[in-house]
Amino acid sequence: MKEWMKEIQNANVGIVKINEELASHTTMKVGGPADILVEPDSLQSLKKVMEIVRKHNTPWTAIGRGSNLLVHDGGIEGVVIKLGKGIDHLEENGDKMVVGAGYSLIVLATQLSRKGLKGLEFAAGIPGSLGGAVYMNAGAHGSDMSQIVTKVHILFEDGTMEWLTNDEMKFAYRTSVLQQERPGIVLEAELLLEPGDKTEITDQLKKNKDYRRDTQPWNHPCAGSIFRNPLPKYAGQLVESSGLKGHQVGGARISDMHGNFIVNAGGAKAQDVLNLIQHIKGKIKEEHDVEMHTEVEIIGRESKE
Missing domain, CATH: 3.30.465.10 (Uridine Diphospho-n-acetylenolpyruvylglucosamine Reductase; domain 3)
Structure with missing residues:
Protein backbone atom coordinates (compact mmCIF):
# COMPACT_ATOMS: atom_id res chain seq x y z
CA MET A 1 0.00 0.00 0.00
CA LYS A 2 1.24 3.48 -0.88
CA GLU A 3 2.42 5.76 1.91
CA TRP A 4 -0.27 8.38 1.34
CA MET A 5 -2.97 5.70 1.61
CA LYS A 6 -1.59 4.57 4.96
CA GLU A 7 -1.49 8.15 6.20
CA ILE A 8 -5.13 8.76 5.27
CA GLN A 9 -6.19 5.46 6.83
CA ASN A 10 -4.44 6.38 10.07
CA ALA A 11 -5.56 10.00 10.15
CA ASN A 12 -8.94 9.38 11.83
CA VAL A 13 -10.81 11.57 9.34
CA GLY A 14 -14.05 9.63 8.87
CA ILE A 15 -15.01 6.76 6.56
CA VAL A 16 -12.08 5.49 4.46
CA LYS A 17 -12.43 2.74 1.83
CA ILE A 18 -9.73 1.29 -0.42
CA ASN A 19 -10.54 0.36 -4.03
CA GLU A 20 -14.17 1.37 -3.57
CA GLU A 21 -16.47 0.89 -6.57
CA LEU A 22 -17.91 4.27 -7.48
CA ALA A 23 -20.98 2.68 -9.06
CA SER A 24 -22.21 2.53 -5.45
CA HIS A 25 -21.80 6.30 -5.13
CA THR A 26 -23.40 7.59 -8.37
CA THR A 27 -27.08 7.87 -9.25
CA MET A 28 -26.47 6.18 -12.61
CA LYS A 29 -24.90 3.20 -10.83
CA VAL A 30 -21.88 3.00 -13.12
CA GLY A 31 -18.21 3.73 -12.53
CA GLY A 32 -15.03 1.89 -11.65
CA PRO A 33 -13.10 1.98 -8.36
CA ALA A 34 -11.51 4.88 -6.52
CA ASP A 35 -7.97 4.16 -5.32
CA ILE A 36 -9.24 5.44 -2.00
CA LEU A 37 -12.57 7.00 -1.05
CA VAL A 38 -12.84 9.28 1.97
CA GLU A 39 -16.02 10.63 3.52
CA PRO A 40 -14.72 13.27 5.97
CA ASP A 41 -16.63 13.58 9.23
CA SER A 42 -15.96 17.32 9.60
CA LEU A 43 -14.44 20.32 7.85
CA GLN A 44 -11.36 19.83 10.02
CA SER A 45 -11.02 16.23 8.79
CA LEU A 46 -11.37 17.42 5.20
CA LYS A 47 -8.53 19.90 5.75
CA LYS A 48 -6.41 17.08 7.19
CA VAL A 49 -7.05 14.90 4.12
CA MET A 50 -6.06 17.76 1.84
CA GLU A 51 -2.85 18.29 3.82
CA ILE A 52 -1.87 14.67 3.11
CA VAL A 53 -2.89 15.03 -0.53
CA ARG A 54 -0.70 18.10 -0.95
CA LYS A 55 2.21 16.56 0.95
CA HIS A 56 2.34 13.61 -1.47
CA ASN A 57 1.13 15.49 -4.56
CA THR A 58 -1.70 12.97 -4.87
CA PRO A 59 -4.50 13.48 -7.41
CA TRP A 60 -7.89 14.19 -5.83
CA THR A 61 -11.51 14.50 -6.88
CA ALA A 62 -14.51 15.74 -4.91
CA ILE A 63 -18.01 14.33 -5.34
CA GLY A 64 -21.33 14.79 -3.57
CA ARG A 65 -24.34 12.51 -3.96
CA GLY A 66 -23.18 11.37 -7.40
CA SER A 67 -25.90 12.92 -9.54
CA ASN A 68 -24.91 14.74 -12.75
CA LEU A 69 -21.81 12.53 -12.72
CA LEU A 70 -20.47 9.84 -15.05
CA VAL A 71 -17.38 7.99 -13.82
CA HIS A 72 -15.29 6.06 -16.35
CA ASP A 73 -15.09 2.27 -15.97
CA GLY A 74 -11.42 2.59 -15.04
CA GLY A 75 -12.37 4.47 -11.90
CA ILE A 76 -10.55 7.46 -10.44
CA GLU A 77 -6.89 7.77 -9.60
CA GLY A 78 -5.87 9.01 -6.15
CA VAL A 79 -8.28 10.25 -3.50
CA VAL A 80 -12.02 10.64 -4.02
CA ILE A 81 -13.48 12.92 -1.36
CA LYS A 82 -17.20 12.37 -0.83
CA LEU A 83 -18.91 15.27 0.87
CA GLY A 84 -21.86 13.97 2.87
CA LYS A 85 -22.44 13.38 6.55
CA GLY A 86 -20.13 15.55 8.58
CA ILE A 87 -20.21 18.34 5.98
CA ASP A 88 -23.99 18.78 6.15
CA HIS A 89 -24.45 21.52 8.75
CA GLN A 216 -38.31 12.50 -15.93
CA PRO A 217 -37.29 8.87 -15.36
CA TRP A 218 -36.06 9.04 -11.78
CA ASN A 219 -37.44 5.54 -11.16
CA HIS A 220 -34.41 4.27 -13.14
CA PRO A 221 -30.73 4.86 -12.35
CA CYS A 222 -29.69 7.97 -14.27
CA ALA A 223 -27.48 11.03 -13.92
CA GLY A 224 -30.02 13.73 -14.74
CA SER A 225 -29.86 15.81 -17.90
CA ILE A 226 -27.10 14.55 -20.19
CA PHE A 227 -26.79 17.58 -22.47
CA ARG A 228 -26.89 21.32 -21.99
CA ASN A 229 -29.79 22.91 -23.84
CA PRO A 230 -28.45 24.53 -27.07
CA LEU A 231 -30.81 27.47 -26.56
CA PRO A 232 -33.15 28.48 -28.01
CA LYS A 233 -33.52 24.78 -28.82
CA TYR A 234 -33.91 22.08 -26.17
CA ALA A 235 -31.80 18.94 -25.99
CA GLY A 236 -34.69 16.60 -25.23
CA GLN A 237 -36.73 17.88 -28.18
CA LEU A 238 -33.76 17.46 -30.55
CA VAL A 239 -33.24 13.87 -29.40
CA GLU A 240 -36.92 13.10 -29.79
CA SER A 241 -37.20 14.71 -33.23
CA SER A 242 -34.20 12.62 -34.34
CA GLY A 243 -36.14 9.45 -33.48
CA LEU A 244 -33.67 8.44 -30.78
CA LYS A 245 -36.00 7.86 -27.83
CA GLY A 246 -35.56 4.29 -26.63
CA HIS A 247 -32.28 3.78 -28.54
CA GLN A 248 -30.00 1.51 -26.55
CA VAL A 249 -26.28 0.71 -26.48
CA GLY A 250 -25.37 -2.12 -24.15
CA GLY A 251 -27.13 -1.44 -20.85
CA ALA A 252 -27.57 2.29 -21.53
CA ARG A 253 -30.84 3.51 -23.03
CA ILE A 254 -32.30 6.87 -23.96
CA SER A 255 -35.35 7.26 -21.77
CA ASP A 256 -38.78 6.80 -23.37
CA MET A 257 -40.01 9.50 -20.99
CA HIS A 258 -37.47 12.29 -21.68
CA GLY A 259 -35.00 12.53 -24.55
CA ASN A 260 -32.30 14.24 -22.49
CA PHE A 261 -32.01 11.38 -20.02
CA ILE A 262 -29.97 8.20 -20.39
CA VAL A 263 -30.93 5.44 -17.98
CA ASN A 264 -29.11 2.36 -16.79
CA ALA A 265 -31.45 -0.29 -18.15
CA GLY A 266 -29.47 -3.01 -16.38
CA GLY A 267 -25.78 -3.80 -16.21
CA ALA A 268 -24.70 -0.68 -18.06
CA LYS A 269 -21.04 0.26 -18.20
CA ALA A 270 -19.82 3.84 -18.40
CA GLN A 271 -18.54 3.05 -21.90
CA ASP A 272 -22.08 2.12 -22.97
CA VAL A 273 -23.25 5.56 -21.84
CA LEU A 274 -20.33 7.30 -23.55
CA ASN A 275 -20.94 5.42 -26.81
CA LEU A 276 -24.60 6.38 -26.67
CA ILE A 277 -23.68 10.04 -26.04
CA GLN A 278 -21.44 10.01 -29.11
CA HIS A 279 -24.21 8.45 -31.20
CA ILE A 280 -26.63 11.18 -30.10
CA LYS A 281 -24.11 13.94 -30.86
CA GLY A 282 -23.48 12.57 -34.34
CA LYS A 283 -27.15 12.11 -35.17
CA ILE A 284 -28.17 15.60 -34.04
CA LYS A 285 -25.24 17.20 -35.82
CA GLU A 286 -26.20 15.36 -38.99
CA GLU A 287 -29.93 16.11 -38.83
CA HIS A 288 -30.03 19.54 -37.17
CA ASP A 289 -26.49 20.89 -37.60
CA VAL A 290 -26.34 21.50 -33.83
CA GLU A 291 -23.27 20.78 -31.71
CA MET A 292 -24.33 19.08 -28.46
CA HIS A 293 -22.35 19.59 -25.26
CA THR A 294 -22.69 17.44 -22.16
CA GLU A 295 -24.07 18.84 -18.93
CA VAL A 296 -23.21 15.68 -17.02
CA GLU A 297 -19.65 15.79 -15.66
CA ILE A 298 -17.49 12.99 -17.06
CA ILE A 299 -14.49 12.09 -14.89
CA GLY A 300 -11.99 9.32 -14.26
CA ARG A 301 -9.77 7.06 -16.32
CA GLU A 302 -10.83 4.84 -19.20
CA SER A 303 -10.84 1.10 -18.60
CA LYS A 304 -7.80 -0.83 -19.81
CA GLU A 305 -9.99 -3.75 -20.84
Whole structure:
Protein backbone atom coordinates (compact mmCIF):
# COMPACT_ATOMS: atom_id res chain seq x y z
CA MET A 1 0.00 0.00 0.00
CA LYS A 2 1.24 3.48 -0.88
CA GLU A 3 2.42 5.76 1.91
CA TRP A 4 -0.27 8.38 1.34
CA MET A 5 -2.97 5.70 1.61
CA LYS A 6 -1.59 4.57 4.96
CA GLU A 7 -1.49 8.15 6.20
CA ILE A 8 -5.13 8.76 5.27
CA GLN A 9 -6.19 5.46 6.83
CA ASN A 10 -4.44 6.38 10.07
CA ALA A 11 -5.56 10.00 10.15
CA ASN A 12 -8.94 9.38 11.83
CA VAL A 13 -10.81 11.57 9.34
CA GLY A 14 -14.05 9.63 8.87
CA ILE A 15 -15.01 6.76 6.56
CA VAL A 16 -12.08 5.49 4.46
CA LYS A 17 -12.43 2.74 1.83
CA ILE A 18 -9.73 1.29 -0.42
CA ASN A 19 -10.54 0.36 -4.03
CA GLU A 20 -14.17 1.37 -3.57
CA GLU A 21 -16.47 0.89 -6.57
CA LEU A 22 -17.91 4.27 -7.48
CA ALA A 23 -20.98 2.68 -9.06
CA SER A 24 -22.21 2.53 -5.45
CA HIS A 25 -21.80 6.30 -5.13
CA THR A 26 -23.40 7.59 -8.37
CA THR A 27 -27.08 7.87 -9.25
CA MET A 28 -26.47 6.18 -12.61
CA LYS A 29 -24.90 3.20 -10.83
CA VAL A 30 -21.88 3.00 -13.12
CA GLY A 31 -18.21 3.73 -12.53
CA GLY A 32 -15.03 1.89 -11.65
CA PRO A 33 -13.10 1.98 -8.36
CA ALA A 34 -11.51 4.88 -6.52
CA ASP A 35 -7.97 4.16 -5.32
CA ILE A 36 -9.24 5.44 -2.00
CA LEU A 37 -12.57 7.00 -1.05
CA VAL A 38 -12.84 9.28 1.97
CA GLU A 39 -16.02 10.63 3.52
CA PRO A 40 -14.72 13.27 5.97
CA ASP A 41 -16.63 13.58 9.23
CA SER A 42 -15.96 17.32 9.60
CA LEU A 43 -14.44 20.32 7.85
CA GLN A 44 -11.36 19.83 10.02
CA SER A 45 -11.02 16.23 8.79
CA LEU A 46 -11.37 17.42 5.20
CA LYS A 47 -8.53 19.90 5.75
CA LYS A 48 -6.41 17.08 7.19
CA VAL A 49 -7.05 14.90 4.12
CA MET A 50 -6.06 17.76 1.84
CA GLU A 51 -2.85 18.29 3.82
CA ILE A 52 -1.87 14.67 3.11
CA VAL A 53 -2.89 15.03 -0.53
CA ARG A 54 -0.70 18.10 -0.95
CA LYS A 55 2.21 16.56 0.95
CA HIS A 56 2.34 13.61 -1.47
CA ASN A 57 1.13 15.49 -4.56
CA THR A 58 -1.70 12.97 -4.87
CA PRO A 59 -4.50 13.48 -7.41
CA TRP A 60 -7.89 14.19 -5.83
CA THR A 61 -11.51 14.50 -6.88
CA ALA A 62 -14.51 15.74 -4.91
CA ILE A 63 -18.01 14.33 -5.34
CA GLY A 64 -21.33 14.79 -3.57
CA ARG A 65 -24.34 12.51 -3.96
CA GLY A 66 -23.18 11.37 -7.40
CA SER A 67 -25.90 12.92 -9.54
CA ASN A 68 -24.91 14.74 -12.75
CA LEU A 69 -21.81 12.53 -12.72
CA LEU A 70 -20.47 9.84 -15.05
CA VAL A 71 -17.38 7.99 -13.82
CA HIS A 72 -15.29 6.06 -16.35
CA ASP A 73 -15.09 2.27 -15.97
CA GLY A 74 -11.42 2.59 -15.04
CA GLY A 75 -12.37 4.47 -11.90
CA ILE A 76 -10.55 7.46 -10.44
CA GLU A 77 -6.89 7.77 -9.60
CA GLY A 78 -5.87 9.01 -6.15
CA VAL A 79 -8.28 10.25 -3.50
CA VAL A 80 -12.02 10.64 -4.02
CA ILE A 81 -13.48 12.92 -1.36
CA LYS A 82 -17.20 12.37 -0.83
CA LEU A 83 -18.91 15.27 0.87
CA GLY A 84 -21.86 13.97 2.87
CA LYS A 85 -22.44 13.38 6.55
CA GLY A 86 -20.13 15.55 8.58
CA ILE A 87 -20.21 18.34 5.98
CA ASP A 88 -23.99 18.78 6.15
CA HIS A 89 -24.45 21.52 8.75
CA LEU A 90 -27.15 24.19 8.63
CA GLU A 91 -26.85 27.49 10.49
CA GLU A 92 -29.91 29.71 10.24
CA ASN A 93 -30.20 33.43 10.87
CA GLY A 94 -33.64 34.54 9.72
CA ASP A 95 -33.82 34.52 5.93
CA LYS A 96 -30.03 34.05 5.66
CA MET A 97 -28.30 30.73 6.28
CA VAL A 98 -24.99 28.92 5.90
CA VAL A 99 -25.39 25.38 4.53
CA GLY A 100 -22.75 22.65 4.39
CA ALA A 101 -21.83 21.19 0.99
CA GLY A 102 -23.09 17.72 1.91
CA TYR A 103 -26.63 18.86 2.68
CA SER A 104 -29.34 17.27 0.52
CA LEU A 105 -30.85 19.81 -1.88
CA ILE A 106 -34.27 18.11 -1.76
CA VAL A 107 -34.33 18.13 2.05
CA LEU A 108 -33.20 21.76 2.16
CA ALA A 109 -35.85 22.90 -0.33
CA THR A 110 -38.54 21.10 1.64
CA GLN A 111 -37.43 22.53 4.98
CA LEU A 112 -37.24 26.09 3.69
CA SER A 113 -40.68 25.91 2.08
CA ARG A 114 -42.16 24.84 5.42
CA LYS A 115 -40.57 27.91 7.03
CA GLY A 116 -42.18 30.20 4.44
CA LEU A 117 -38.88 31.06 2.74
CA LYS A 118 -38.91 31.22 -1.05
CA GLY A 119 -36.16 30.94 -3.62
CA LEU A 120 -35.32 27.24 -3.69
CA GLU A 121 -38.59 25.86 -5.01
CA PHE A 122 -36.92 25.12 -8.35
CA ALA A 123 -34.79 22.46 -6.63
CA ALA A 124 -37.74 20.21 -5.80
CA GLY A 125 -36.76 16.70 -6.81
CA ILE A 126 -33.13 17.49 -7.76
CA PRO A 127 -31.27 14.55 -6.16
CA GLY A 128 -27.99 16.28 -5.43
CA SER A 129 -26.16 18.02 -2.63
CA LEU A 130 -25.76 21.73 -1.95
CA GLY A 131 -22.08 21.64 -2.90
CA GLY A 132 -22.67 20.05 -6.29
CA ALA A 133 -25.56 22.40 -6.98
CA VAL A 134 -23.38 25.46 -6.31
CA TYR A 135 -20.44 24.04 -8.25
CA MET A 136 -22.50 23.63 -11.43
CA ASN A 137 -25.08 26.36 -10.78
CA ALA A 138 -27.92 23.84 -10.85
CA GLY A 139 -31.28 25.16 -11.92
CA ALA A 140 -34.76 24.46 -13.24
CA HIS A 141 -38.08 26.22 -13.82
CA GLY A 142 -36.43 29.50 -14.76
CA SER A 143 -34.20 29.84 -11.72
CA ASP A 144 -30.85 28.56 -10.44
CA MET A 145 -28.45 28.68 -7.48
CA SER A 146 -26.96 32.00 -8.56
CA GLN A 147 -30.26 33.67 -7.62
CA ILE A 148 -29.95 32.79 -3.91
CA VAL A 149 -26.21 32.31 -3.22
CA THR A 150 -24.52 35.35 -1.66
CA LYS A 151 -21.09 33.83 -1.02
CA VAL A 152 -19.33 30.45 -1.11
CA HIS A 153 -16.59 29.01 1.13
CA ILE A 154 -14.03 27.23 -1.06
CA LEU A 155 -11.07 24.96 -0.33
CA PHE A 156 -8.64 25.41 -3.22
CA GLU A 157 -6.07 22.95 -4.58
CA ASP A 158 -3.19 24.65 -2.78
CA GLY A 159 -4.92 24.23 0.58
CA THR A 160 -6.04 27.85 0.95
CA MET A 161 -9.61 28.58 1.97
CA GLU A 162 -11.54 31.62 0.82
CA TRP A 163 -15.06 33.02 0.71
CA LEU A 164 -16.00 34.03 -2.84
CA THR A 165 -18.84 36.46 -3.49
CA ASN A 166 -21.62 35.74 -5.94
CA ASP A 167 -19.85 37.89 -8.55
CA GLU A 168 -16.51 36.13 -7.94
CA MET A 169 -18.19 32.76 -8.51
CA LYS A 170 -18.87 33.85 -12.12
CA PHE A 171 -22.09 31.87 -12.31
CA ALA A 172 -23.44 31.16 -15.78
CA TYR A 173 -25.67 28.51 -17.34
CA ARG A 174 -24.75 25.28 -15.47
CA THR A 175 -21.27 26.50 -14.66
CA SER A 176 -19.14 28.50 -12.23
CA VAL A 177 -15.56 29.66 -11.78
CA LEU A 178 -14.80 26.35 -10.04
CA GLN A 179 -15.19 24.19 -13.12
CA GLN A 180 -12.22 25.56 -15.04
CA GLU A 181 -10.65 28.76 -13.85
CA ARG A 182 -10.19 28.07 -10.11
CA PRO A 183 -10.72 24.38 -9.25
CA GLY A 184 -11.72 23.83 -5.65
CA ILE A 185 -14.13 22.16 -3.23
CA VAL A 186 -17.31 23.88 -2.08
CA LEU A 187 -17.30 23.64 1.72
CA GLU A 188 -20.42 25.65 2.46
CA ALA A 189 -22.50 28.44 1.00
CA GLU A 190 -24.43 31.36 2.36
CA LEU A 191 -27.94 31.62 0.95
CA LEU A 192 -30.37 34.50 1.10
CA LEU A 193 -34.05 33.59 0.81
CA GLU A 194 -37.15 35.80 0.74
CA PRO A 195 -40.02 35.52 3.20
CA GLY A 196 -43.23 34.55 1.44
CA ASP A 197 -46.59 32.88 1.78
CA LYS A 198 -45.98 29.40 3.15
CA THR A 199 -48.94 27.84 1.34
CA GLU A 200 -47.93 29.34 -2.02
CA ILE A 201 -44.31 28.22 -1.57
CA THR A 202 -45.16 24.64 -0.58
CA ASP A 203 -47.72 24.42 -3.41
CA GLN A 204 -45.09 25.56 -5.94
CA LEU A 205 -42.58 23.10 -4.52
CA LYS A 206 -45.06 20.25 -4.90
CA LYS A 207 -45.95 21.37 -8.43
CA ASN A 208 -42.26 21.35 -9.44
CA LYS A 209 -41.68 17.99 -7.77
CA ASP A 210 -44.72 16.46 -9.49
CA TYR A 211 -43.61 17.83 -12.85
CA ARG A 212 -40.18 16.27 -12.43
CA ARG A 213 -41.69 12.94 -11.37
CA ASP A 214 -44.14 12.93 -14.28
CA THR A 215 -41.67 13.94 -17.02
CA GLN A 216 -38.31 12.50 -15.93
CA PRO A 217 -37.29 8.87 -15.36
CA TRP A 218 -36.06 9.04 -11.78
CA ASN A 219 -37.44 5.54 -11.16
CA HIS A 220 -34.41 4.27 -13.14
CA PRO A 221 -30.73 4.86 -12.35
CA CYS A 222 -29.69 7.97 -14.27
CA ALA A 223 -27.48 11.03 -13.92
CA GLY A 224 -30.02 13.73 -14.74
CA SER A 225 -29.86 15.81 -17.90
CA ILE A 226 -27.10 14.55 -20.19
CA PHE A 227 -26.79 17.58 -22.47
CA ARG A 228 -26.89 21.32 -21.99
CA ASN A 229 -29.79 22.91 -23.84
CA PRO A 230 -28.45 24.53 -27.07
CA LEU A 231 -30.81 27.47 -26.56
CA PRO A 232 -33.15 28.48 -28.01
CA LYS A 233 -33.52 24.78 -28.82
CA TYR A 234 -33.91 22.08 -26.17
CA ALA A 235 -31.80 18.94 -25.99
CA GLY A 236 -34.69 16.60 -25.23
CA GLN A 237 -36.73 17.88 -28.18
CA LEU A 238 -33.76 17.46 -30.55
CA VAL A 239 -33.24 13.87 -29.40
CA GLU A 240 -36.92 13.10 -29.79
CA SER A 241 -37.20 14.71 -33.23
CA SER A 242 -34.20 12.62 -34.34
CA GLY A 243 -36.14 9.45 -33.48
CA LEU A 244 -33.67 8.44 -30.78
CA LYS A 245 -36.00 7.86 -27.83
CA GLY A 246 -35.56 4.29 -26.63
CA HIS A 247 -32.28 3.78 -28.54
CA GLN A 248 -30.00 1.51 -26.55
CA VAL A 249 -26.28 0.71 -26.48
CA GLY A 250 -25.37 -2.12 -24.15
CA GLY A 251 -27.13 -1.44 -20.85
CA ALA A 252 -27.57 2.29 -21.53
CA ARG A 253 -30.84 3.51 -23.03
CA ILE A 254 -32.30 6.87 -23.96
CA SER A 255 -35.35 7.26 -21.77
CA ASP A 256 -38.78 6.80 -23.37
CA MET A 257 -40.01 9.50 -20.99
CA HIS A 258 -37.47 12.29 -21.68
CA GLY A 259 -35.00 12.53 -24.55
CA ASN A 260 -32.30 14.24 -22.49
CA PHE A 261 -32.01 11.38 -20.02
CA ILE A 262 -29.97 8.20 -20.39
CA VAL A 263 -30.93 5.44 -17.98
CA ASN A 264 -29.11 2.36 -16.79
CA ALA A 265 -31.45 -0.29 -18.15
CA GLY A 266 -29.47 -3.01 -16.38
CA GLY A 267 -25.78 -3.80 -16.21
CA ALA A 268 -24.70 -0.68 -18.06
CA LYS A 269 -21.04 0.26 -18.20
CA ALA A 270 -19.82 3.84 -18.40
CA GLN A 271 -18.54 3.05 -21.90
CA ASP A 272 -22.08 2.12 -22.97
CA VAL A 273 -23.25 5.56 -21.84
CA LEU A 274 -20.33 7.30 -23.55
CA ASN A 275 -20.94 5.42 -26.81
CA LEU A 276 -24.60 6.38 -26.67
CA ILE A 277 -23.68 10.04 -26.04
CA GLN A 278 -21.44 10.01 -29.11
CA HIS A 279 -24.21 8.45 -31.20
CA ILE A 280 -26.63 11.18 -30.10
CA LYS A 281 -24.11 13.94 -30.86
CA GLY A 282 -23.48 12.57 -34.34
CA LYS A 283 -27.15 12.11 -35.17
CA ILE A 284 -28.17 15.60 -34.04
CA LYS A 285 -25.24 17.20 -35.82
CA GLU A 286 -26.20 15.36 -38.99
CA GLU A 287 -29.93 16.11 -38.83
CA HIS A 288 -30.03 19.54 -37.17
CA ASP A 289 -26.49 20.89 -37.60
CA VAL A 290 -26.34 21.50 -33.83
CA GLU A 291 -23.27 20.78 -31.71
CA MET A 292 -24.33 19.08 -28.46
CA HIS A 293 -22.35 19.59 -25.26
CA THR A 294 -22.69 17.44 -22.16
CA GLU A 295 -24.07 18.84 -18.93
CA VAL A 296 -23.21 15.68 -17.02
CA GLU A 297 -19.65 15.79 -15.66
CA ILE A 298 -17.49 12.99 -17.06
CA ILE A 299 -14.49 12.09 -14.89
CA GLY A 300 -11.99 9.32 -14.26
CA ARG A 301 -9.77 7.06 -16.32
CA GLU A 302 -10.83 4.84 -19.20
CA SER A 303 -10.84 1.10 -18.60
CA LYS A 304 -7.80 -0.83 -19.81
CA GLU A 305 -9.99 -3.75 -20.84
